[in-house]
Amino acid sequence: MSERYSRQELFTPIGVEGQKKINEKHVLILGAGALGSANAEALVRAGVGKVTLIDRDYVDWSNLQRQQLYTEKDATDRLPKAIAAKQRLTEINSEVEVEAIVADASVVELERLLKHVSVIIDATDNFDTRLIINDLSQKHGIPWIYGACVGSYGISYTILPGDTPCLHCLLERVPMGGMTCDTVGIISPAVGMVVAYQVAEVLKILVDDQKHIRRKLVTFDLWTNQSTSISVEKLKRPGCLSCGEHPTYPFLSYENQLKTAVLCGRDTVQIRPQEGVSRDLAQIESSLKATGGKVERNPFLLSFDTGSHRLVIFQDGRVLIHGTKDIAEAKGIYHRYLG
CATH class of the missing domain: 3.40.50.720 (NAD(P)-binding Rossmann-like Domain)
Structure with missing residues (x-):
């Protein structure tokens, strides 16, 4: 030794x-x-x-x-x-x-x-x-x-x-x-x-x-x-x-951390980043298309279907992660696709 x-x-x-x-x-x-x-x-x-x-x-x-x-x-x-x-x-x-x-x-x-x-x-x-x-x-x-x-x-x-x-x-x-x-x-x-x-x-x-x-x-x-x-x-x-x-x-401080909430009865977690964040939906669409998932966008939001979960991304920074009530899992999905 x-x-x-x-x-x-x-x-x-x-x-x-x-x-x-x-x-x-x-x-x-x-x-x-x-x-x-x-x-x-x-x-x-x-x-x-x-x-x-x-x-x-x-x-x-x-x-x-x-x-x-x-x-x-x-x-x-x-x-x-x-x-x-x-x-x-x-x-x-x-x-x-x-x-x-x-x-x-x-x-x-x-x-x-x-x-x-x-x-x-x-x-x-x-x-x-x-x-x-x-x-x-x-x-x-x-x-x-x-x-x-x-x-x-x-x-x-x-x-x-x-x-x-x-x-x-x-x-x-x-x-x-x-x-x-x-x-x-x-x-x-x-x-x-x-x-x-x-x-x-x-x-x-x-x-x-x-x-x-x-x-x-x-x-x-x-x-x-x-x-x-x-x-x-x-x-x-x-x-x-x-x-x-x-x-x-x-x-x-709480204000500058990700906010998470399980939406009642919807098998969905909402994640909200710090205040003042906005999203470039066109840029995100281009990035997510490379993963092979289904991506749809209108002027207000972007929807991304991974097969087991669906992410809905809003211009104001909010993200809905459908298909889970587990906050830890939702945060992992959020960071996996949005950095």
Whole structure:
């Protein structure tokens, strides 16, 4: 067992002392899909003391192409991703404490989990959750690593509270109608590249190597052979409500979170995003047609039939998801098709 981390300890920036620090740290990973499962495996192999995984979904056959911890049996059994991941991770390294939580990543749930966490990894599929992570990171002074990928494209950025611009600085508002894996697909090398950026940054943070932490936002497209590294330091805003001089952490408030309601007697969940959001129905129509589902649009709304569910999308941002009364399931469908 003494040889387990020997090659990592031979790497001078980590060494024996750095390995001891890694063994004592706790990493929280939000999402156990492609990015989450790969991040978790890399960090468990690296000997992080504790890894907490939170995910609301179960293993599906479409996941197996890129989500490396899972097997055909997991998909057949529809095992929750967090549970399947924990089983595999424990087999990889029984020395690491793995906490698996099958739940939606709500503000209340995340606040409870943050005690003694050293760094947060973003492996989610939506900006609603990312902006909650961002505000919690600023509020509690915990670094987090943003990461996302779709198609052959990927992006990553390291956010250090009190130092770098936060995600709210960069976005200012939640982007709506983005591409997702379910609308444009994804190739596994894009996942691996984002994970490489994220895990490297996490290890730097865990061993306190502040000077080598990447301060730029990186993007790439592996298919078209493009790569960029963008300096964003000047985008830090003194008046930012998440990280500025007088923060109010707006995305922790109810008003700036997705609102959900089960419609009485209709087997339908309504989801309403934050105030002031409008939808480009023509753009959404173009994106959804690529999935093979039935799409119909009039000047007021768009209807999208997946076969098992039907989404009705209004210009004011509201979405009705027909065919379920389960709010968690409805939110998963919402993020799958609308980003």
